Amino acid sequence: MVDIYGLMTRDESNRITLDTSVTPIRSLKMLTVTGDGSYNQYFSLPDIKANSFVVVDSLFVTTGSNWSPQAFWTEGQLHLRGAGTRQWQVMILSNGTEPFSAIGEYGLRSKNNGILNQVDSVNRVLAIWYSGSFEFGVYWRPGMRAEISGGFYYSFPEPVTTFERPLVFLNAEDYMMVSGFYVTGQPGNWTGWGISHAGIYYQYHGLPVSDYMKMKWFLASYQARISAAGSYDVLLRGGSGNRIFKSTDNLALLNSQPSNNSFYNDGEPIEAGATYHSSSRMPWTSSFGDYVLANALFSHTNIQQTQNPIIINWGGFLPGNRSIIKMYAQNYANSPATGISANGRTLFAARPMRNL
Template sequence: MAAQYGLRTRDASGVVTLDTTVTPIRSLKMMTVTGNGAFDQYFSIPEIKAGSFVVVDTLIDRGENTYSPAAWYSAGSLQLRQPGVETWQVMILSHGAESAGGAETYGIRTRNNNILTQIDSVNRALTVRYSGQFQFGQQAGTIILWADINFPAPITTYERPLIFLNAADYMMVGNFAVKGSPGNWTGFRLKAWPFSAHGSAWAQFMTIKWFCSSYDAGAVATGAYGARVRDANGGLLFSTTMNITNLLSQPASNSFVQAGPSLTAGNWYAPSQQMSWTGSYDDYVLANALFSCTNIVQTTQPIRANFGGFLPGNRGILQMYVDNGSGINPLTANGRTLFAARPMRPL
């Protein structure tokens, strides 16, 4: 057996709560960039490594018209399309030692063969804060068009929390928005889209499971067993009592392709886009950028909804559509940053 290096903790009943020899924890670094009004704007970001995940998100709640820019990234570089002059949230998620903090960084770093873990005041651990389930859609002529979810208590980070969605089977959703503002994120909204190319599947309620992740550590019960990481000021960065968000796979950021039947009705048109998915019903998809709208500034229909999800009985495909009421200037889902994840421990 190979030598095992790292950290292992248990709870009061002896159940392992963290084992860095088997759980690769991706660290999370938050930063912001500001648009200069260019159609395409490029940012030099050395923290983006070859194995990083990058998600670009908004800091503004615009209700159902909340939008994020199309984004592409490669090692050291980020491209935003039509970022305007707003400030955007950039989340860089990396394998442990890929993005190290400075000499003043407080935290832990472990290496076990090829499994890296880093949790410190610069590279945060993404953990599950809240979770739940709801139903919406259409059944027997009754339509529930919107889901409006409130967190038990606000999340107080400057950056928006990350919302991950799954479904018992079929899912067709869009117009996603996190409610609130920096320092006071209170919940999220989501629309059930009645249009798809899959017929009778829409005649059933969609059962949606969700969890919310953040680097906001929240409260830890007094007397809890395990390990805690604090910053230089004594602020809690991480506790092994938390449920880590495992970031499992990152589809290529431009891997949507034109596939499947597009949707048409008069002048209305929504091109069909697909990418390969994980094949597992246990994997959740990040909603923040994928299911929010896109803003195409120069057109007469600037706000375009991205909607999609999972096809009936099929987790090998992630299906997306882009709403285009004019029937011209159709968009694709390319450049939507996303990834698959699941909680380390059952919810």
């Protein structure tokens, strides 16, 4: 018999709710940085390690979409391009390989055969709050959750009260091309999420416009949800009484993280009247079960040096192919930012610990 080290909990249905042999996504540190208006800006962040990965996310809301700067990082340094003068949320994430060195933390720590598994006030897990499915298409039909033309919006039954925006992960049964990602609300009171553009890209990939993208998604937060009456669970709180972990929560698990500049130009740009769409790609996981983080990848991009600085950044998965993720950036024909690519978008692949 193989020796097993660690901790496992189950609920009243005998489902495993905590297993220390499984390492979920963790947050080492959350902080904010503020742009100074320069096109390229660099921040010294010693907390970014060689095996870290970084999510740079918006903290403000605009009608129909949010925009994000391009973000690149190396060990100890964050590089933002086109950040303007706004404040940005920076989440430095890891997969649980840090030493147990912090003092004055609250939570639970265990170690399983060299896999560090930490649940505490610093190394927090992503709890899945909401999930669902919907269809996108050019032509609306009864039953589709399309509240704006070509778009989708979901209002949270209960607001997410974290300072940072909750993270939304997208997947599809097959083909997926989306853009215009946004979250409604404000820090401490996030109320919903949506996509303002989708279903208009079929023609670029040879698909009939009557086809529908069959989408699925889940939303995860670093805040544990309130337990239902009569539930079986372990609940951990931080020093301020905030809920940091609940064993009945379904967790978002890290599956793969690309390097931060894995996109490269590939293929001819798509020309559409006065605009063209530069084409890029990066390797993906080859698994249809993996979701992609939408927060920065599918939001609009600020390239700042043109008359139309906010451009549409769109992409997803080509039919029958999960070996790559395909991205396009819309550029105006008279723009000096010819050939801008999707490099620097912050993303990673994840999947739920338990079936949704």
